[in-house]
Amino acid sequence: MGVILKVESVHKSFMGVSALKGVDLEVEEGQILGIIGPNGAGKTTLFNVITGLIRQDSGRIYLNGEDISGTPIYSRARLGMARTFQNLEIFKDMSVLENVMSGGHLHLDSGLLECILDSKRKRQEEEDLISRAMALLRLFGIEDKADQDAFTLSYGEQRKVEIARAIATRPRVLFLDEPASGMNPRETEELDSLIKRIKEDMQLTIVLIEHDMNLVMDMCEEVVVMFEGSVLTSGSPREVHRDQRVIDAYLGRDVV
Ligand SMILES: Nc1ncnc2c1ncn2[C@@H]1O[C@H](COP(=O)(O)OP(=O)(O)OP(=O)(O)O)[C@@H](O)[C@H]1O
Ligand SMILES: [Mg+2]
Structure with missing residues (x-):
């Protein structure tokens, strides 16, 4: 080390x-x-x-x-490098799952063209992104809140969402x-x-x-x-x- x-x-x-x-x-x-x-x-x-x-x-x-x-x-x-913020910065109007998925987008391989064509590879990447984000939510014990808007969670849970999003960037x-x-x-x-x-x-x-x-x-x-x-x-x-x-x-x- x-x-x-x-x-x-x-x-x-x-x-x-x-x-x-x-x-x-x-x-x-x-x-x-x-x-x-x-x-x-x-x-x-x-x-x-x-x-x-x-x-x-x-x-x-x-x-x-x-x-x-x-x-x-x-x-x-x-x-x-990934970080969280002192004043908690998450996308409050997005769902908990979408928040965590947004971290994972950093490493997506599909380019703009594939996005437009909605290619098979893009769909596969999206599915992988969802399952990785769900695994993180499980780890943080908030998987049952995946589809809720982030702002509806308690402050402590929102902090978890922010950390999970940072970790999703690997x-x-x-x-x-x-x-x-x-x-x-x-x-x-x-x-x-x-x-x-x-x-x-x-x-x-x-x-x-x-x-x-x-x-x-x-x-x-x-x-x-x-x-x-x-x-x-x-x-x-x-x-x-x-x-x-x-x-x-x-x-x-x-x-x-
Ligand atoms: N964007 C900025 N514009 C002007 N001054 C700033 C800015 N960011 C920090 N400062 C000043 O720099 C100094 C250090 O601030 P900083 O936020 O890094 O402290 P901190 O150790 O994180 O404090 P806290 O424990 O309150 O979070 C302070 O005097 C602060 O007012
Ligand atoms: Mg500070």
């Missing part, structure tokens, strides 16, 4: 405000890496830069040794931005075992931003602590949890 993702000296400012001040990060293949830090530390901005939603001002990003610093977002998705690295936010304790516990299982079944690498320290302590092999746009420290969840600098940085804040 080597380093699958490397972030090197990444800077990003928004109208003069520094959100990332030279962030370095390495993610080992097959690892669940946690990113924690107080509000405004730059965690989501880091995800946005890594996945290509926004462009860094300077610094480089490598996926599996390949420099992807200037690669557009859709190419990064094809290279095996990623190598999955980025989860506060997946447990808005979930009740039972849903959070369920999510915990689900993510671990998916990681094993699909040999995924996972990078997880999370404020729920129980989840981080239980799931992550390594934790990176961000503070004011920089990496404050990193280590095992245990090491980080008792690090005085981390405790000081969070004093009076909402984490740890």
Whole structure:
């Protein structure tokens, strides 16, 4: 197992405000890496830069040794990056099944012509897409909701739909931005075992931003602590949890 993702000296400012001040990060293949830090530390901005939603001002990003610093977002998705969003982004007016299927469309081989002609191959691909999406819904325990509009589901279930859609793209690295936010304790516990299982079944690498320290302590092999746009420290969840600098940085804040 080597380093699958490397972030090197990444800077990003928004109208003069520094959100990332030279962030370095390495993610080992097959690892669940946690990113924690107080509000405004730059965690989501880091995800946005890594996945290509926004462009860094300077610094480089490598996926599996390949420099992807200037690669557009859709190419990064094809290279095996998938993510979920802090503010939950699903297609609310589409059915649960369609939401998850939309993730799988990334790898369809049929071109425009086949779509127009509705060729046999296209129909076969569509059927495969449906059965893969249904398998994911079963895994997430929401297969009975497949035909419902996504907005009719509870918030926790909508989060599951979003994660299932990301997984349907068959990623190598999955980025989860506060997946447990808005979930009740039972849903959070369920999510915990689900993510671990998916990681094993699909040999995924996972990078997880999370404020729920129980989840981080239980799931992550390594934790990176961000503070004011920089990496404050990193280590095992245990090491980080008792690090005085981390405790000081969070004093009076909402984490740890
Ligand atoms: N698109 C943007 N335009 C302007 N400023 C931004 C933008 N995105 C992020 N910022 C700023 O960058 C800083 C880092 O924000 P970011 O959302 O990355 O923090 P975070 O660690 O994810 O915080 P939270 O825990 O609240 O989600 C903040 O000061 C934020 O206001
Ligand atoms: Mg954030």
